[in-house]
Structure formats: C-alpha cells, structure tokens
Amino acid sequence: MHPDLVLRIAGESGEGVITIGETLCRIAAREGVHIVTFRTFPAEIKGGACMIQVRLSEGPIPYHGEQVDFLVCLNQVAVDENLPDLKENGALLCEAECDVSEQPGRTVYKVPFDRIATREIGSRISKNIVVLGSLSHLLAIPKKSIEAFISEKFARKGKTVLDHNLEALQKGVDFAEQHLAKKDPYKLPGGSDQKRLLMTGNEAIALSAVAAGLKYFFGYPITPASEIMEWLAVHLPKVGGVVLQTEDEISAVCSVAGASWAGGRSMTSTSGPGLSLMSETVGLLSMAEIPAVIVDSQRGGPSTGMPTKTEQSDLFLALYGSHGDVARVVMAPTSVADCFRVTALAFAIAEKYQLPVIVLVDQATSARLETIDPQILDRLPQASRLCAAPGDGAPYARYRLTDSPVSPAAIPGTEGGEHMVTGMEHDEFGNFACDDETHTAMTVKRFRKLDEIENDPLTQDLCTRLGDENGEIGVVTWGSTAGPVEEALAVAKGLGISAQAIIPRVLNPLPHKELKAFFGKVKRVIVPELNFLGQFASVLRSTYRIPTIGLTKIKGVPLEPREIVEKIVEAASASNVRSMKRYGRAG
Amino acid sequence: MYKVLFNRHIGPNPHSLLLPEPVQDVGDYGAIPTTGLMSGHQGCVGCGMVTGTNQVLRALKLTGKHVVASIGTGCNEVITTQNTSCWGDVSVDHNNFPNTGATLSGNIAALSALVQAGAVAPDSTVNLGMAGDGGTYDIGLQALLAWIARGEDGIYVCLNNQAYMNTGVQGSSATPIGTNTTTTPFGKVIRGNQRRQQYLLDLALAAGASYVAAACPLFHRDLMIKTQKAAAIEGPCVLEIYSVCPEGWKSDTDVFHEITALALETRSWILYEAERERKSNAVLFTLNHLPKQYLPVSEYLKLQERFAGMREFPEIVQQAQEAIEARWAFWRPALEANGIEWKEEARAS
Numbered sequence: 001m002h003p004d005l006v007l008r009i010a011g012e013s014g015e016g017v018i019t020i021g022e023t024l025c026r027i028a029a030r031e032g033v034h035i036v037t038f039r040t041f042p043a044e045i046k047g048g049a050c051m052i053q054v055r056l057s058e059g060p061i062p063y064h065g066e067q068v069d070f071l072v073c074l075n076q077v078a079v080d081e082n083l084p085d086l087k088e089n090g091a092l093l094c095e096a097e098c099d100v101s102e103q104p105g106r107t108v109y110k111v112p113f114d115r116i117a118t119r120e121i122g123s124r125i126s127k128n129i130v131v132l133g134s135l136s137h138l139l140a141i142p143k144k145s146i147e148a149f150i151s152e153k154f155a156r157k158g159k160t161v162l163d164h165n166l167e168a169l170q171k172g173v174d175f176a177e178q179h180l181a182k183k184d185p186y187k188l189p190g191g192s193d194q195k196r197l198l199m200t201g202n203e204a205i206a207l208s209a210v211a212a213g214l215k216y217f218f219g220y221p222i223t224p225a226s227e228i229m230e231w232l233a234v235h236l237p238k239v240g241g242v243v244l245q246t247e248d249e250i251s252a253v254c255s256v257a258g259a260s261w262a263g264g265r266s267m268t269s270t271s272g273p274g275l276s277l278m279s280e281t282v283g284l285l286s287m288a289e290i291p292a293v294i295v296d297s298q299r300g301g302p303s304t305g306m307p308t309k310t311e312q313s314d315l316f317l318a319l320y321g322s323h324g325d326v327a328r329v330v331m332a333p334t335s336v337a338d339c340f341r342v343t344a345l346a347f348a349i350a351e352k353y354q355l356p357v358i359v360l361v362d363q364a365t366s367a368r369l370e371t372i373d374p375q376i377l378d379r380l381p382q383a384s385r386l387c388a389a390p391g392d393g394a395p396y397a398r399y400r401l402t403d404s405p406v407s408p409a410a411i412p413g414t415e416g417g418e419h420m421v422t423g424m425e426h427d428e429f430g431n432f433a434c435d436d437e438t439h440t441a442m443t444v445k446r447f448r449k450l451d452e453i454e455n456d457p458l459t460q461d462l463c464t465r466l467g468d469e470n471g472e473i474g475v476v477t478w479g480s481t482a483g484p485v486e487e488a489l490a491v492a493k494g495l496g497i498s499a500q501a502i503i504p505r506v507l508n509p510l511p512h513k514e515l516k517a518f519f520g521k522v523k524r525v526i527v528p529e530l531n532f533l534g535q536f537a538s539v540l541r542s543t544y545r546i547p548t549i550g551l552t553k554i555k556g557v558p559l560e561p562r563e564i565v566e567k568i569v570e571a572a573s574a575s576n577v578r579s580m581k582r583y584g585r586a587g
Numbered sequence: 588m589y590k591v592l593f594n595r596h597i598g599p600n601p602h603s604l605l606l607p608e609p610v611q612d613v614g615d616y617g618a619i620p621t622t623g624l625m626s627g628h629q630g631c632v633g634c635g636m637v638t639g640t641n642q643v644l645r646a647l648k649l650t651g652k653h654v655v656a657s658i659g660t661g662c663n664e665v666i667t668t669q670n671t672s673c674w675g676d677v678s679v680d681h682n683n684f685p686n687t688g689a690t691l692s693g694n695i696a697a698l699s700a701l702v703q704a705g706a707v708a709p710d711s712t713v714n715l716g717m718a719g720d721g722g723t724y725d726i727g728l729q730a731l732l733a734w735i736a737r738g739e740d741g742i743y744v745c746l747n748n749q750a751y752m753n754t755g756v757q758g759s760s761a762t763p764i765g766t767n768t769t770t771t772p773f774g775k776v777i778r779g780n781q782r783r784q785q786y787l788l789d790l791a792l793a794a795g796a797s798y799v800a801a802a803c804p805l806f807h808r809d810l811m812i813k814t815q816k817a818a819a820i821e822g823p824c825v826l827e828i829y830s831v832c833p834e835g836w837k838s839d840t841d842v843f844h845e846i847t848a849l850a851l852e853t854r855s856w857i858l859y860e861a862e863r864e865r866k867s868n869a870v871l872f873t874l875n876h877l878p879k880q881y882l883p884v885s886e887y888l889k890l891q892e893r894f895a896g897m898r899e900f901p902e903i904v905q906q907a908q909e910a911i912e913a914r915w916a917f918w919r920p921a922l923e924a925n926g927i928e929w930k931e932e933a934r935a936s
Binding site: 043045046048219221222229234237238243245246247248249273277 | 755760772
C-alpha cells in the first residue's frame with residue numbers, strides 16, 4: 001500500500017464543508033496526488049449533517065478508506081457523529097467550543113473558526129476558508145498552491161471578494177501557527193509530475209458520452225443523476241449537441257428513441273424512479289431495434305426511497321424491467337475512471353447492435369471525486385451503426401433477416417430508405433405480423449445479438465481480476481463495491497487467506513467463459529452488494545447453479561473492506577458450507 | 588370555448604356567483620383561530636412555499652371539515668414529511684411525482700364510497716392535492732388535467748417557485764424566459780431559459796375547472812378567501828400560489844415582501860380568479876389586486892440573481908416585457924369597466 005491520508009470534514013450542510021473538501025482535492029490533484037472521495041448529503045434542502053471524506057495517496061487507490069486519520073468538525077453534532085470513526089492516534093481539528101478533549105491516542109486541535117470568521121473578518125460564510133487555512137498549516141500543504149487556487153476561483157467575483165477570502169485564509173494559517181503545536185504525523189502525501197483529471201462519476205459519464213459522439217441528450221431532473229444533465233447543458237451545445245429537458249422520464253427516453261432512430265447518438269440519465277417509468281420504452285427500443293444509452297445512478301429505493309443515499313438495488317429492474325422478452329445490455333462501471341470506459345463502450349455496443357444499453361452507477365460513484373489518468377480518453381472503445389445503402393431498386397427491409405442479427409439501418413428521409421419502425425411485432429419490412437413464425441424468428445434475431453455481444457472483441461477481458469489466482473475463496477461483485485473488495489483482498493492476504501475476485505463490467509450478457517472458469521477454481525463464492533435481496537447473487541445462482549454466500553448492506557453507504565474481510569474469514573473457516581457444484585450455464 | 592365575463596369589482600372577493608353565501612373574510616391581519624402547518628418543517632429561511640401551505644391549511648380549517656391531502660414529490664413534500672407533526676390533524680398521502688391528480692381522484696372516490704356506506708359523515712371532508720410547479724406543469728400535468736376533466740370535487744394547489752428546487756434548481760415549464768437554472772444555464776451559446784413560460788390556470792380552465800385562482804402569501808387575506816372558495820365551490824378547483832425561493836432564485840432571504848411586491852407591480856404575477864357558470868358556459872374573471880404603479884419587468888429582475896445574465900441583454904428583457912403586456916392586455920375590459928384608465932405607457936418601458 002502507498003502512503004496515504006484519510007481526511008474527513010464534517011459539519012452542517014451550508015457551512016461550506018463540501019467546498020473545503022473539494023478545494024483540498026483540487027489543490028492536491030495539481031500536486032499530482034491520487035484522490036478518492038466519498039460524500040454524504042442530507043435529504044434536507046438546506047441544513048442537516050453532511051460530510052466529505054477524502055483519501056489522498058501517492059499511488060492509485062480503489063476506495064475512500066475506512067478509519068479516518070484526520071478529522072475536521074465544524075460543530076458538536078459533527079464531533080459526536082464522526083469521532084467513533086477516528087482511528088487510534090488520529091487527529092481532530094474542531095471548532096473551539098466543541099466539547100471534546102485530548103486523550104492518549106487522540107490529538108485535538110481547537111480553533112475558534114466561528115469567532116475568527118464573524119468578528120475578525122466580518123463574514124460568517126468565510127468560515128470554511130478559515131478552516132482551510134488552519135488545515136493547510138497542519139497538513140503542510142504549500143500555501144502558495146492554496147492561494148493560487150483561491151485567486152483563480154474567486155477572480156471572477158471581483159477584488160473585494162478575493163481579498164476577503166485571502167484574508168480569511170491567512171487568519172486561519174496565523175491562528176494555527178501561533179496556537180497549535182503539530183503533534184500528529186499526518187501530512188499531505190507526496191505527488192508526482194503526472195497531470196491528472198479530477199472529476200465526479202457523473203462528470204466522467206457526461207464527458208465520456210461527448211467523447212463517444214453524443215449529440216442529443218434528453219433528461220429529467222432527479223437526484224443523484226441531475227449533474228449529468230447539468231454538465232451537458234453547459235458543455236454539449238459547445239460541440240453542436242442538444243440538451244433537452246423533457247416533462248418527465250417517459251418523454252426523455254422516448255425522445256432518445258426518436259433522435260436515435262433519426263441517426264443521432266442519444267442518451268438519457270436518470271435514477272431508479274425514472275428507470276421504472278422508462279421500462280416500457282426499454283422494450284420498445286429492443287423491439288424496434290433502436291440504439292439508446294440509459295444511465296441509471298442508483299439510490300436507496302423503492303419508490304422515492306432515500307434519494308441522497310447510495311444503493312445497488314436496481315439490478316433486477318435493469319435486467320428484467322419491461323414486459324415480454326426484452327433483449328438489452330446492462331453494464332456497471334466500478335469507479336469514476338471506469339465510468340469513462342463503460343459509457344463509451346455503452347455507445348459502441350448500442351450503435352453496433354442497435355439495442356438499448358443500461359449503465360448502472362450509484363450515488364457513491366456519481367458524487368465521488370476521483371483523479372483520473374488523462375490518457376484514458378485516448379483509449380475509448382468505438383463502433384458505429386451498420387448503415388444501409390438503399391436505392392439499388394430493391395425495396396428496403398429495415399429488419400432484414402441475415403446471418404447476422406444486425407440489419408443495416410437507413411436514415412429516415414433518405415431516398416429509397418423510407419421505412420417504418422414499430423413496437424409491434426413485425427416482419428422484415430416492419431409490417432405488423434403476429435404469426436408464430438415471424439415472432440419466433442424476430443425474437444431469436446433480437447436475442448442472438450446478446451450472444452454476439454458476449455463474444456465481441458469490444459467486451460473481452462472486461463472483468464477485473466484481483467487477488468491470488470489460485471485462491472479458494474472467490475468474491476464476485478459489481479459496480480462500486482469493487483473498491484472495498486480490492487482492499488479487502490489485500491487485508492485477507494495479510495491474514496494468510498488466499499482469495500480472489502472477479503468483477504464483470506457487463507452484467508447482461510454475462511461473460512460466461514470467464515465466470516465459469518472462475519467458478520471452476522474457487523470453493524466458495526461471496527457476493528457483496530448494496531441491496532437487501534442479494535440481486536446479483538440471485539442472478540449468479542440461477543445462471544450458474546452455484547451456491548453463493550451473500551453479503552448485503554442497505555445502510556445507504558458503501559460496504560467497508562472489513563465487512564468483506566469478515567465474510568472471507570468466515571467462509572475460509574466454515575466447514576459446513578456446501579462445496580461448489582458446477583453445472584455450467586443454465587438453460 | 589367559454590364566454591368571458593369580467594367582474595366589476597377589483598380586489599379580494601369573498602363572494603361568488605357559485606355560492607349562496609360569501610366565504611369568511613379573515614381581514615387584513617388574518618387573525619383567525621385555526622392552526623396551519625405545525626412546527627417541525629424543514630423549509631429554508633425565506634421560503635414562500637411554507638407560508639403558502641400554512642395559509643392554505645388555516646383557511647381550509649375554517650370550513651370545519653377534515654382535510655385529506657395528497658401531496659406530490661417536491662420541496663413541499665420533503666420539508667414537511669420529515670416530522671409527521673408538521674401536518675397536525677391533516678391526513679396526508681404522499682404519492683409519486685407524476686400522480687398527485689390521480690391520487691386525489693382515488694381519495695375522492697374512496698371517501699364518497701365511505702359516505703355512501705355511512706362510515707364517514709356526508710360533506711365532512713375536503714380533498715386537497717398539492718404539488719410544486721415541476722410536479723404540476725411537467726410530469727404531473729397529465730394526471731392533473733385528467734382529474735379536472737373528471738369533474739371531481741376537490742382542490743389542487745400548485746406551489747409555484749418556477750423551477751425544480753428540490754433536485755437543485757433545474758428549469759421547469761413554469762420557468763420564466765431568460766432565467767438561469769442548472770439546465771438552462773446562461774452562457775455564450777445558450778442564454779438562459781429559451782422556452783416560453785406556460786400558464787397553469789389557462790390549462791385548468793380549458794380542461795373544465797370550476798374555479799381557478801392565482802394567489803400569493805403576501806396577500807394572505809386574498810389567498811385565504813380563495814382557498815375557502817375553492818373548498819366550497821363544487822367541482823375541480825385549482826389554486827396557484829406564487830412561492831418565493833431564495834435558494835433557487837438566488838435572492839436574499841429577507842426580501843420576500845419586496846420580491847412579491849415587485850412581481851405584482853411589474854405584473855409578472857397577477858392576482859386573479861375565474862369561476863365557471865356551467866349552465867351558460869361563462870367564466871367570470873375577477874382581478875383581485877390592481878398595482879398602484881406599473882413598473883417595467885427590469886425592476887423585478889434586480890433582486891434575483893437568477894436573472895443576472897438576462898439583465899445585460901435588453902432584447903431578452905424586452906421579450907419578457909412583451910409576454911407580460913400580452914397577458915395584461917386581457918384585463919383591459921375589466922379595468923375599463925371599473926372606470927380605470929388603460930395605461931399604455933408600461934408597454935414602452
């Protein structure tokens with residue numbers, strides 16, 4: 001493991017807590033430090049407890065860290081709630097009035113942030129900048145880089161505001177210099193010259209979509225996916241694209257169907273409630289063979305549920321939502337960097353195979369800031385739609401049955417390429433047909449795409465493999481739980497337990513070859529995920545007929561590595577667990 | 588189409604041609620012994636929605652009936668459902684974002700069945716639906732118009748703060764032209780909201796509502812009269828309440844009064860009501876507040892940073908002004924019938 005620092009800033013929403021964390025991230029990213037964050041937001045519109053946890057490291061890190069090295073609390077409630085997470089020998093920087101004392105194994109620094117901000121600077125809202133000043137002194141963050149960043153950030157707001165903030169920063173530094181003696185070992189980890197992008201999962205999805213040729217975005221506001229639409233509303237018009245906010249999610253996905261049919265790369269983003277509304281159209285997109293990318297940033301469900309908390313409970317909806325036999329692809333990125341690759345892949349697969357692709361992220365990934373290697377933009381997967389060249393005299397058949405399940409698509413309005421797409425079952429020309437032969441042939445055509453996608457070079461080697469390849473304990477997970485799993489395997493190794501993990505990015509069609517080989521090697525399979533039912537475990541059990549050990553959590557926060565380690569230890573020591581039976585792919 | 592009539596009265600109006608008796612006029616000080624929204628709500632400082640909801644509930648309790656409310660997802664739902672004590676003795680049903688109108692129908696159907704079965708006393712409940720502008724103008728419009736078309740007896744209140752504030756200030760169909768929201772950003776390529784603002788009460792009247800009214804919490808006397816009328820008048824009644832939102836409008840939290848006053852004086856928000864006489868298919872329009880002075884819309888844009896971008900572009904301000912004048916022109920016959928001179932000068936400003 002690389003030297004790292006886990007820092008948490010907690011306070012009340014509106015106090016500038018998130019701003020402190022984000023500012024630190026941006027400064028550290030410029031110093032070449034690797035960063036992963038975790039943020040919680042209150043459900044209230046204003047007020048309520050919020051925190052940002054930032055993990056800074058010299059090397060790549062998969063997870064935002066469990067125990068906190070350095071805790072910053074802006075009020076008593078924050079101290080009470082977060083102190084238990086402070087590790088042995090950790091340090092706490094808090095508001096002077098907080099009722100907490102130093103004791104063996106805990107360093108406490110107290111600064112009267114409120115008083116400095118209100119009395120000395122005369123503006124309560126600059127409190128967070130005072131905090132930033134004291135913090136930067138304690139963590140030995142170069143003051144120059146903070147000043148440079150603040151100057152940039154506030155330059156547009158005029159000299160008065162800028163001076164105000166620089167003064168607040170200085171007051172924070174001064175107080176720390178004069179009154180706080182550094183007693184803890186924590187400091188900003190060293191960086192490198194490698195430039196890195198710093199962005200959230202939502203921004204990564206939006207940027208990747210633009211890189212993949214997105215032209216038309218349709219969406220409807222919903223937490224935690226709104227940021228994708230907001231980012232695109234600012235940036236997509238610059239490259240000639242269009243962002244349209246529709247009146248609901250049904251219209252958003254139907255607009256995607258319209259724009260995509262007309263030939264433009266289109267996408268929508270939503271969360272669980274929106275995907276529920278879109279489900280009918282997912283069936284239409286599959287039936288009418290229209291490419292579409294649908295991003296679902298999952299949150300606590302069902303119904304309105306816990307809009308600002310994370311969960312991985314839309315897997316069944318993504319896999320099975322919509323009536324009838326619906327061929328669709330489901331993908332799940334594991335990190336912010338992965339959001340890049342998977343979103344571009346979603347466009348490539350959707351266009352190449354003319355079907356809907358659902359990308360499942362979750363609130364934790366959507367809102368998490370992470371540093372990314374910029375070269376990732378050069379390696380995005382690409383593919384385009386098979387276009388028809390009508391006009392050779394023969395009537396154009398949109399759904400022509402050939403050896404390939406993909407029929408050439410004509411752009412509507414082209415001479416000789418006039419055609420009809422429909423949600424009704426249809427023959428090669430799009431005429432309504434409900435005879436058994438046509439329905440069978442067309443259903444098989446639509447599902448053969450999934451077989452081809454499974455074997456497509458674009459989807460090969462997309463599973464993350466972790467741990468010891470001879471490990472007897474297997475862990476299979478998906479999405480953002482990959483981070484804690486990676487850390488857990490490292491811890492398990494330290495405990496002398498040999499374990500390995502596989503994390504598929506494409507969840508439908510599953511990478512059968514790789515999963516079967518994996519199940520052939522391990523004796524136990526643990527499936528950690530953030531939902532109550534153990535949805536992915538259920539899919540694996542029914543598909544591969546294997547026993548699984550579920551590890552589920554529905555607390556609105558990601559799994560912690562130690563929870564996974566506990567399960568691994570338990571599985572390694574249990575003698576009464578049935579050994580793996582392998583029948584291969586079911587059905 | 589309905590026949591348009593204008594009331595010769597201008598100002599708060601407790602009388603209705605659809606009611607045998609006037610409703611209770613609470614007076615300018617609103618000193619009435621009822622409770623509205625109780626403590627424990629989590630609305631932001633300066634939120635107009637909380638005040639609006641409070642006044643609606645207080646007025647409804649004057650009817651002496653039990654209030655059965657169905658509320659749609661939105662700010663009002665989020666800030667009032669974290670403590671069940673908030674709604675006091677009102678029964679509340681939170682349904683999905685698109686379904687406030689449909690839930691209202693369900694409530695009404697069940698209550699009328701209960702009345703028939705003798706489980707609930709006749710005429711002892713009032714059915715209230717409540718949603719924001721996103722849940723009304725956009726995703727909930729189908730359910731709302733269908734509810735109106737069914738002609739059921741209830742009140743639908745739209746708390747209009749002109750964008751999706753709950754999810755972080757995205758534009759809605761009620762967002763004024765040129766407004767900066769996160770989905771209609773004001774920049775070099777796109778200059779804020781480019782869509783024409785929609786008007787709920789026009790749609791509600793066209794769908795067949797018995798009574799529609801636009802109100803604002805600043806004129807609580809007028810708002811509470813309107814709420815009582817909506818409760819008393821048979822058939823679907825729609826109330827739209829101007830809801831100041833410092834968070835989304837990027838305004839100070841203590842200028843609630845000033846912003847509303849400017850909205851009225853620039854006629855960006857018009858206090859009026861319309862009641863439908865079904866036999867003659869005539870709709871009587873009443874203007875409930877005549878501004879003492881007419882101000883150009885540019886004055887309204889000053890206190891709210893959401894308009895910071897468009898202020899610099901006279902052509903967008905002009906578009907907004909034209910939209911206002913076009914709607915205000917509707918009231919010309921009402922003013923002239925009351926002997927008030929029709930002022931054209933605001934047009935030029």
